[in-house]
Amino acid sequence: MRCFKGLCSQWIWGWALLEIVAAASFTPLLPPSYPLAVRSPYLSSWLPGNQAANLPSSSPQFWYGNNLTWSVIARVDGQAYSLFGVPDSLEGIQAATVTGGNYTSTHSIFTLTAGSKSFTLDFLSPVSPTNLVRQSLPFSYLTVSVNGGSRNESVQIYSDIDSSWTGRPDSAAWEFSKINTTSVFQLNPVGEAIFSENAQEQALWGETVYATRASHGDTLSSASGPLSAIRSQFIAKGSLADTHANWTSDGVVAFTHELGTVAGDTSVTFAIGHVREQAINYLGNAQTAYYRAIYPNTTSAVSHFLDDYVEAADEATKMDTLIQKGGESSYGTNYSDILALSLRQIYGGMELTIPDDTLDTQDARAFIKEISSDGNINTVDVIYASFPIFYALSPDYIRLLLRPIFEYMDNKNYTEDYAVHDIGTHYPNATGHNPKGEIMPVEESGNILIMAYAYELATNKTDISSTYSSLLTKSAQYLEAHGKYPEAQLSLNDALGKIANQTNLAMKAASGLASYGQMTSQANYTNAGKSLADALYNGRLGTDPNGTYFTIQYGSNSWFLVYNHYADVLFSLDLFPEEAYNATTAFYPTVRKPAGVALDADINWGQTNWQGFVAATVTGEARDMFIADMHAYIANGLNGVPFSDRYWVKSNTAGTAGEFFSFRARPALGSHYALMALQGANQWSLAI
Numbered sequence: 001m002r003c004f005k006g007l008c009s010q011w012i013w014g015w016a017l018l019e020i021v022a023a024a025s026f027t028p029l030l031p032p033s034y035p036l037a038v039r040s041p042y043l044s045s046w047l048p049g050n051q052a053a054n055l056p057s058s059s060p061q062f063w064y065g066n067n068l069t070w071s072v073i074a075r076v077d078g079q080a081y082s083l084f085g086v087p088d089s090l091e092g093i094q095a096a097t098v099t100g101g102n103y104t105s106t107h108s109i110f111t112l113t114a115g116s117k118s119f120t121l122d123f124l125s126p127v128s129p130t131n132l133v134r135q136s137l138p139f140s141y142l143t144v145s146v147n148g149g150s151r152n153e154s155v156q157i158y159s160d161i162d163s164s165w166t167g168r169p170d171s172a173a174w175e176f177s178k179i180n181t182t183s184v185f186q187l188n189p190v191g192e193a194i195f196s197e198n199a200q201e202q203a204l205w206g207e208t209v210y211a212t213r214a215s216h217g218d219t220l221s222s223a224s225g226p227l228s229a230i231r232s233q234f235i236a237k238g239s240l241a242d243t244h245a246n247w248t249s250d251g252v253v254a255f256t257h258e259l260g261t262v263a264g265d266t267s268v269t270f271a272i273g274h275v276r277e278q279a280i281n282y283l284g285n286a287q288t289a290y291y292r293a294i295y296p297n298t299t300s301a302v303s304h305f306l307d308d309y310v311e312a313a314d315e316a317t318k319m320d321t322l323i324q325k326g327g328e329s330s331y332g333t334n335y336s337d338i339l340a341l342s343l344r345q346i347y348g349g350m351e352l353t354i355p356d357d358t359l360d361t362q363d364a365r366a367f368i369k370e371i372s373s374d375g376n377i378n379t380v381d382v383i384y385a386s387f388p389i390f391y392a393l394s395p396d397y398i399r400l401l402l403r404p405i406f407e408y409m410d411n412k413n414y415t416e417d418y419a420v421h422d423i424g425t426h427y428p429n430a431t432g433h434n435p436k437g438e439i440m441p442v443e444e445s446g447n448i449l450i451m452a453y454a455y456e457l458a459t460n461k462t463d464i465s466s467t468y469s470s471l472l473t474k475s476a477q478y479l480e481a482h483g484k485y486p487e488a489q490l491s492l493n494d495a496l497g498k499i500a501n502q503t504n505l506a507m508k509a510a511s512g513l514a515s516y517g518q519m520t521s522q523a524n525y526t527n528a529g530k531s532l533a534d535a536l537y538n539g540r541l542g543t544d545p546n547g548t549y550f551t552i553q554y555g556s557n558s559w560f561l562v563y564n565h566y567a568d569v570l571f572s573l574d575l576f577p578e579e580a581y582n583a584t585t586a587f588y589p590t591v592r593k594p595a596g597v598a599l600d601a602d603i604n605w606g607q608t609n610w611q612g613f614v615a616a617t618v619t620g621e622a623r624d625m626f627i628a629d630m631h632a633y634i635a636n637g638l639n640g641v642p643f644s645d646r647y648w649v650k651s652n653t654a655g656t657a658g659e660f661f662s663f664r665a666r667p668a669l670g671s672h673y674a675l676m677a678l679q680g681a682n683q684w685s686l687a688i
């Protein structure tokens, strides 16, 4: 069959028949990149959307962009077909035909045909934010299903990976073991360097795991050795020799499931993972993953993970339904498409831990990596950029993420009277804020107050405000003293540099003060927030003289896409008057550039996370515009990287409108959920 742009012609019975084969269809849209196995900053593999139509010869990538070897080959009645990840052709193999792909909040699914069979590759990365054991297991599922149709032909399914997953592709080692029915390969970098990363930010310690087990009466075999020899073995025989050669630089570890003759539907499931016993370096104490309290070693953990498949998949279906329905009911399917694409990236940028020595599950924490922007750990404003999703789905995450920050600030070494920016320059070293690192005094002080209140409101608990009372008071007092006229300083848009009297920062101060006042029942703080908001809008301190838009800086005539009054809307704080909301609703559509609204008047890029916040504060056509632009951006086919929250809204010398601008895979997408969060806290707990 010869194909050109999805049109394929075939010679049948000597007649030239032009058979119009529908091009593969990708629903709900073809994203910049499909999450394949996205569970932690070190288990983060993706398929660029522009490779999906060529899935058989595609190369999956680590979030950074480096290729990973991960293949699936099937054999139907003796003929081998590449289904996924076989860029170099081998003798005796044909490419299967891709018929479609789709994604939900937890699955990326591709369908292909090969011979008389159709195959489905289902990449499932569970997001289980209230089941901390399930959420902390650093593995993902790949399920390959075959639909037998009416013909009884024998089918075998093969899959392999290599040391590109280890951080030291040129110097690794591997082991094979069997525990009960589960076969497990464990791949390690040689000369592990604990808590260190390679240039692509892959972990230089810990192990990559590939595991599977026979089920439904199939026969499992395995092998390790040179890629071409192992794949050729499968292509020729449909099975592997169960011989396990030591690592070589051209080597793979591989499994084969012999399914026998397949008439109905059948499937096999693989688990891929990356395990670090000592996961995070937290102020000198190693933290390990939460699940280790129950599954103390890798083989028991991966074996449990495979046991858990049916329940995890069932829970994932409930999550998909919630995100689909919750997104649609808050703003239609364009909105739910954005939410579904964001979910795995957000939770996959964090890890849930307990101390490695005590394994005490009462002593849990969460850590988040500022992936791709600078690698900082538990950056307060990155947590802020995601807090709406925590409020809506898993408010306890706010406590788990803020806890290490409060503990660090409680330490006598942190003496500033404002909240810290981060607790370490580079994940996984949460060893303290570098005194020469970034500081954002008003930004972070406001953030911790808003987030502490979000947590307490969503859970009815008061443990943050009681345990960290003096730290919160300090931040509130800082805002009281510095929130109205913020000195020249960075805001979380650090690319803008240090600017004095930033309107958006003062709006954060107003929101932070009022949040603190409500949380601690101190009306004077709530009133301080209100009078600051009053000065900003009614007093025109932070607007143009007519109050038609908010400015970047007091006295400037440049507008800014302000979003720091989102808390006013979410918590009904009654800070800014309706007139202010009407003004932004009317104004932003007038300054839209070809691909969306920029962050401010003078630049050509915008950020989807701030647009997500603003979509929830404006109404009517302005809200339509923000959601439509975000949707158009993820569907425009111009990008091949994990969801970038920053993109060009207007073409310029550095990029084309609709192209991403350097960030990728950041877990800072939770504010896409800002609209859905307006429907209430704890939606996930209420749904299950």
Ligand SMILES: *[C@@H]1O[C@H](CO)[C@@H](O)[C@H](O)[C@H]1NC(C)=O
Pocket: 057, 058, 059, 067, 087
């Ligand atoms: C990565 O994979 C792509 C697609 O197969 C290929 O074009 C590219 O050369 C590979 N890059 C490296 C560094 O091997």
Ligand SMILES: *[C@@H]1O[C@H](CO)[C@@H](O)[C@H](O)[C@H]1NC(C)=O
Pocket: 027, 028, 101, 102, 103, 109, 111, 120
């Ligand atoms: C996604 O693909 C799977 C497998 O083909 C199919 O069962 C499911 O209905 C599809 N979902 C959507 C939303 O297209």
Ligand SMILES: *[C@@H]1O[C@H](CO)[C@@H](O)[C@H](O)[C@H]1NC(C)=O
Pocket: 194, 195, 196, 197, 426, 427, 428, 429
């Ligand atoms: C973490 O700290 C250790 C010890 O100082 C260092 O060797 C390692 O490179 C650091 N990791 C990163 C990712 O910076």
Ligand SMILES: *[C@@H]1O[C@H](CO)[C@@H](O)[C@H](O)[C@H]1NC(C)=O
Pocket: 244, 245, 246
């Ligand atoms: C792999 O290397 C180990 C250690 O050098 C050696 O003991 C073992 O025999 C080797 N295995 C094979 C299959 O070559």
Ligand SMILES: *[C@@H]1O[C@H](CO)[C@@H](O)[C@H](O)[C@H]1NC(C)=O
Pocket: 296, 297, 299, 300
């Ligand atoms: C792993 O943990 C299981 C369950 O506790 C235990 O039975 C097994 O011996 C352990 N395996 C190793 C290699 O330590």
Ligand SMILES: *[C@@H]1O[C@H](CO)[C@@H](O)[C@H](O)[C@H]1NC(C)=O
Pocket: 179, 180, 299, 300, 303, 304
């Ligand atoms: C292996 O099987 C034994 C006996 O059924 C069971 O006790 C043990 O927990 C299993 N190990 C794992 C890791 O599942």
Ligand SMILES: *[C@@H]1O[C@H](CO)[C@@H](O)[C@H](O)[C@H]1NC(C)=O
Pocket: 283, 411, 413, 431, 432
């Ligand atoms: C606090 O500072 C002291 C002295 O510089 C240092 O030894 C200690 O490790 C620091 N503690 C933390 C938690 O950073």
Ligand SMILES: *[C@@H]1O[C@H](CO)[C@@H](O)[C@H](O)[C@H]1NC(C)=O
Pocket: 458, 459, 460, 682
């Ligand atoms: C919190 O308390 C309010 C009022 O008592 C109640 O309506 C709500 O369901 C509670 N929320 C939770 C998560 O317990």
Ligand SMILES: *[C@@H]1O[C@H](CO)[C@@H](O)[C@H](O)[C@H]1NC(C)=O
Pocket: 485, 487, 488, 500, 501, 554, 555
């Ligand atoms: C901030 O704005 C106030 C009021 O407009 C002004 O007095 C003050 O000089 C400004 N601060 C800076 C650092 O520009």
Ligand SMILES: *[C@@H]1O[C@H](CO)[C@@H](O)[C@H](O)[C@H]1NC(C)=O
Pocket: 480, 522, 524, 525, 528
């Ligand atoms: C609010 O009242 C408390 C207690 O009287 C006081 O300590 C605090 O400084 C006041 N804060 C503000 C912003 O007025």
Ligand SMILES: *[C@@H]1O[C@H](CO)[C@@H](O)[C@H](O)[C@H]1NC(C)=O
Pocket: 546
């Ligand atoms: C402000 O409003 C006044 C009265 O409506 C109008 O004359 C003036 O043009 C407006 N100024 C700007 C900058 O829009």
Ligand SMILES: *[C@@H]1O[C@H](CO)[C@@H](O)[C@H](O)[C@H]1NC(C)=O
Pocket: 578, 579, 582
């Ligand atoms: C804000 O806009 C709404 C809808 O157009 C309108 O009903 C309302 O009166 C406006 N409020 C103010 C204060 O202008």
